[in-house]
Amino acid sequence: MILVSGANGNLARAVIDNLIASLGDLSGLAVGSRDIGTDYVRQLASRGISVRKLDFHEPGSVVKALAGIDRVLFISTYEPNDVRIKQHRNAVDAAVQAGVSHVVYTSFINAVPESAFEHNRQVHAPTERMILDSGLHYTILRHNLYTEFLVGDLAQTLKSGRLKRGGGRGRISFIGRDDLGVSAARILTEAGHRDRIYTETGPEAITYEEAAVILSAVFGQPVRHEDLSPEQWFQHSLGMGFPESLARASSTNVRAALDGEFSTLSGDYAHITGHPARGVRQYLTDNRKKFLPTGA
Numbered sequence: 001m002i003l004v005s006g007a008n009g010n011l012a013r014a015v016i017d018n019l020i021a022s023l024g025d026l027s028g029l030a031v032g033s034r035d036i037g038t039d040y041v042r043q044l045a046s047r048g049i050s051v052r053k054l055d056f057h058e059p060g061s062v063v064k065a066l067a068g069i070d071r072v073l074f075i076s077t078y079e080p081n082d083v084r085i086k087q088h089r090n091a092v093d094a095a096v097q098a099g100v101s102h103v104v105y106t107s108f109i110n111a112v113p114e115s116a117f118e119h120n121r122q123v124h125a126p127t128e129r130m131i132l133d134s135g136l137h138y139t140i141l142r143h144n145l146y147t148e149f150l151v152g153d154l155a156q157t158l159k160s161g162r163l164k165r166g167g168g169r170g171r172i173s174f175i176g177r178d179d180l181g182v183s184a185a186r187i188l189t190e191a192g193h194r195d196r197i198y199t200e201t202g203p204e205a206i207t208y209e210e211a212a213v214i215l216s217a218v219f220g221q222p223v224r225h226e227d228l229s230p231e232q233w234f235q236h237s238l239g240m241g242f243p244e245s246l247a248r249a250s251s252t253n254v255r256a257a258l259d260g261e262f263s264t265l266s267g268d269y270a271h272i273t274g275h276p277a278r279g280v281r282q283y284l285t286d287n288r289k290k291f292l293p294t295g296a
């Protein structure tokens with residue numbers, strides 16, 4: 001049986017929707033969430049999917065949720081890094097205790113201890129180490145920056161004509177969350193992905209300046225890149241609603257982007273799915289309506 005954690009999250013939904021589309025029989029599918037009372041989770045339950053309360057803060061809930069599960073996708077959380085790493089420790093320990101055989105984990109591109117990106121140093125690299133040391137079979141999914149990162153403040157971007165991001169002329173091979181849902185579902189249902197570390201990227205690496213040109217074309221309004229320093233990005237991301245500790249950690253992303261840490265072009269996505277992920281222009285075009293601010 002397969003379990004996806006964090007059912008209410010955006011990536012989780014993309015994975016679950018793909019699993020539903022590919023699995024004929026949903027009795028082998030379970031989801032875990034802190035909140036099992038949402039409309040989305042209730043709707044999953046009504047389709048015969050096993051719904052389980054799961055909170056990485058409560059190790060007992062994770063062990064219980066993993067009863068009878070062979071393969072689990074742990075979606076990394078998005079809290080302050082000192083909290084996240086404890087949650088991930090609880091998740092891995094619970095998988096061992098519950099007798100899960102294969103853990104799939106959503107990590108980040110270049111998740112090495114030397115990365116300039118604080119999330120990599122403090123969360124993803126140590127979580128990967130924990131998983132490797134656990135003795136469990138694993139598949140590590142090192143995702144690049146989501147294409148959605150370009151439209152997180154789209155209303156403001158279109159109004160000001162400025163895409164405010166830090167990274168200078170560093171190239172980034174963005175990949176969309178919906179595409180990552182396709183590959184994760186394949187990994188959870190097909191053989192051949194045990195004990196692998198995959199780097200999942202889009203098919204091209206672009207600068208923010210090039211991303212601004214794409215935004216202009218897709219949304220029909222002139223947009224230029226305004227380059228931000230790490231401190232300026234910190235302030236801007238607070239305005240986008242990031243909690244302070246996350247905004248601070250996220251500002252180290254600027255240094256990593258400048259250093260080219262997110263520029264890798266990997267064939268892993270095509271290896272998993274049989275085709276490349278969509279490029280930024282295609283992905284934004286396909287999702288234009290969804291991303292367009294209401295009233296625009």
Ligand SMILES: NC(=O)c1ccc[n+]([C@@H]2O[C@H](COP(=O)([O-])OP(=O)(O)OC[C@H]3O[C@@H](n4cnc5c(N)ncnc54)[C@H](OP(=O)(O)O)[C@@H]3O)[C@@H](O)[C@H]2O)c1
Pocket residue numbers: 005006007008009010011012032033034035054055056057075076077078087106108143144145146149
């Ligand atoms: N590659 C990128 O550009 C990028 C950008 C942002 C974030 N991320 C990472 O990728 C993850 C998924 O992204 P997303 O866009 O789907 O984020 P999201 O929509 O904000 O979802 C957050 C996820 O974390 C789960 N979660 C939070 N606290 C939890 C806890 N105590 N125990 C168990 N699960 C918990 C939530 O599940 P429930 O609410 O159902 O419990 C939900 O699935 C993020 O959490 C973050 O680690 C990557």
